[in-house]
Amino acid sequence: MAEFGCPFVWKYGNVFVPDVWIYDGDEAIRPVEFDFVVRELNDRNDFNFTLTRELAGCQRDPQTWEEMGQGWSSEDYEKCFTPSSGGGALTNGDLQYEVLNRTSNGIRFAKHKGRYTFELTVIDPLASHCTLKTKFSVWIEEAPSLTDMGMITLIVSFFGNVMGVFSLYFQYKTSKKVQQMVDSLLKP
DSSP, rough: OOOOOEEEETTTOOOOOOOEEHHHHHHEEEEOOEEEEEEEOOOOEEEEEOOOOOHHTTTSOOHHHHHHHGGGOOTTOOOSSOOTTTTOSOTTTTTTTTOOSSSSSEEEEEEOOOEEEEEEEEEOTTTTTSOOEEEEEEEEEESOOHHHHHHHHHHHHHHHHHHHHHHHHHHHHHHHHHHHHHHHHHHO
């Protein structure tokens, strides 16, 4: 697995699923079909996983980065798809499911341009006896920037105010004409 390289350029709004391959030197051998996890290295937390624990099919609470820490590996990974031998059940199915693989879960990034740097760890014990890790980064583009949003807000506010002034002017003119008609009808 190669580290870093050029960042993946990704369009905001699209779900990102890392396409992970096993390498022998510079040669790609096969895709990783096993479970893996990603950890953002710059402590960014403005992204979400697309699956909840319930949607992923968990029958008990899955492991998380918060619970397992930076040492999460294939040696201590337990899948959540079978009931716990200790009787533990799924307590909150609405929480994010942090485990990724080639077929289901993905990442949805925040609504702004930026760079995310991840460390990926293959945690499925069936993948290898070795610890398989890599680092990669993703650059999010075509998201509305804060300056774009500020300009849009300014333009909409300006035209809203102009329309408000015109509306008040025409309402005043109309009420003035109505008042003149009423006055002319009331004159002896």
